[in-house]
Amino acid sequence: MNSTVFAPWEDPEKKPLIRFQNVTKKFGTFTAIDNLSLDIYEREFFALLGPSGCGKTTMMRMLAGFETPTSGRIELAGKNIIPVPPNKRATNMMFQSYALFPHLTVWDNIAFGLRREGMEKDKMNARVEEMLRLTRLERFAKRKPHQISGGQRQRVALARSLAKAPTLLLLDEPLGALDAKLRQDTQFELMDIQEKTGTTFVIVTHDQEEAMTVASRIAVMDEGQLIQVATPDRIYETPVSVYVADFIGDVNIIEGKTTLIEDGQYQIDWAEGQMPLHAASSQPFDKGQTCFVAIRPEKVAISAEKPQAADNIVQGKVLDIAYLGNLSTYHVELADGTIIKSQTANTRRIARRSFTWGDTVWLSWTATAGVMLAR
Numbered sequence: 545m546n547s548t549v550f551a552p553w554e555d556p557e558k559k560p561l562i563r564f565q566n567v568t569k570k571f572g573t574f575t576a577i578d579n580l581s582l583d584i585y586e587r588e589f590f591a592l593l594g595p596s597g598c599g600k601t602t603m604m605r606m607l608a609g610f611e612t613p614t615s616g617r618i619e620l621a622g623k624n625i626i627p628v629p630p631n632k633r634a635t636n637m638m639f640q641s642y643a644l645f646p647h648l649t650v651w652d653n654i655a656f657g658l659r660r661e662g663m664e665k666d667k668m669n670a671r672v673e674e675m676l677r678l679t680r681l682e683r684f685a686k687r688k689p690h691q692i693s694g695g696q697r698q699r700v701a702l703a704r705s706l707a708k709a710p711t712l713l714l715l716d717e718p719l720g721a722l723d724a725k726l727r728q729d730t731q732f733e734l735m736d737i738q739e740k741t742g743t744t745f746v747i748v749t750h751d752q753e754e755a756m757t758v759a760s761r762i763a764v765m766d767e768g769q770l771i772q773v774a775t776p777d778r779i780y781e782t783p784v785s786v787y788v789a790d791f792i793g794d795v796n797i798i799e800g801k802t803t804l805i806e807d808g809q810y811q812i813d814w815a816e817g818q819m820p821l822h823a824a825s826s827q828p829f830d831k832g833q834t835c836f837v838a839i840r841p842e843k844v845a846i847s848a849e850k851p852q853a854a855d856n857i858v859q860g861k862v863l864d865i866a867y868l869g870n871l872s873t874y875h876v877e878l879a880d881g882t883i884i885k886s887q888t889a890n891t892r893r894i895a896r897r898s899f900t901w902g903d904t905v906w907l908s909w910t911a912t913a914g915v916m917l918a919r
Contacts, residue, residue: 561711563581563582564617565581565619566579566581567603568614578599584744590746590762591747591762591763592746593765595791600750604746608637610630620635621711635712635714636710636712638702638705649688650684650688653689657707658672675703678737679703694722712745738758752792752793760775762776785917785919794841794873796840796885797837798882799835800821801835803820804829810829824911829918835918836917842887846899846907848898856913857906863877863901864901
């Protein structure tokens with residue numbers, strides 16, 4: 545890709561590769577997808593993210609042609625694909641189980657779809673070799689699936705899916721079967737391969753870290769609807785609702801009632817015996833309106849002494865410490881029972897930690913550290 549920022553969704557001239565237009569999908573009386581519209585652009589690595597049963601897999605199955613919408617329209621490259629059968633669509637789907645043929649070698653697994661299409665031998669050989677190189681499997685070409693690791697099987701499935709050069713590759717929880725370390729490595733491999741091939745990838749996952757790592761944009765879904773569609777940094781820094789804030793990463797949610805102090809600056813009354821909080825918002829809030837302030841733990845400072853100047857200062861006791869190697873998260877209980885999390889980077893060895901269980905500490909954060917949400 546060139547050095548300009550990849551953001552076709554911000555270019556009004558750009559036509560989307562995939563369009564969902566007012567798509568509804570019902571199974572009997574149950575509505576899996578509810579009047580949903582979404583555009584996905586060429587070369588995107590797009591993630592559908594949400595809990596089990598939110599409708600993300602149904603969307604993918606409709607793209608693949610395994611489900612038909614109850615109403616609405618789905619376009620691929622400007623053409624309505626609803627009447628097109630799965631095997632005639634310029635899409636390919638990689639399943640969580642990989643579905644490799646156990647009796648065929650890695651080479652033959654990758655060649656399978658090309659053979660069925662009747663591709664001439666020289667072209668097929670060249671294409672399979674290219675896929676082996678792309679997925680770094682050259683050394684394993686003659687092995688059977690049971691003779692290679694889970695991560696390698698995952699790459700065989702990917703190579704086979706990409707061999708037919710689909711316009712769109714659909715990945716259904718593709719890393720679900722891998723252990724944590726391998727998942728991480730494979731995420732970067734997937735991004736690398738996606739960039740090299742220029743294929744549009746749509747991934748279904750319930751793993752927020754995975755979506756944040758690989759995706760150009762994320763659609764956070766709940767109960768068949770899109771709650772927010774944005775780049776990972778926007779979803780993390782400016783979630784549109786408590787649901788999104790809570791779904792992505794660790795977060796403190798404080799509920800209170802708002803009073804406007806001055807332009808965009810609010811006072812929030814939130815707990816008996818606690819000083820009001822101060823927060824900023826470009827969205828207007830009415831006097832006395834219930835609001836939720838979402839503050840990421842890494843934006844909450846923790847100290848033994850009371851800070852001299854900060855927009856928000858609270859005092860509490862260290863209730864719990866989660867040590868994650870590079871980070872420590874302190875769970876601090878305030879006098880009213882509220883628990884606020886503060887996260888600090890561990891730049892020094894664990895024995896030199898400043899705070900321990902039961903310590904009285906001060907937490908502080910700026911007025912702009914949190915996001916004010918209406919729902």
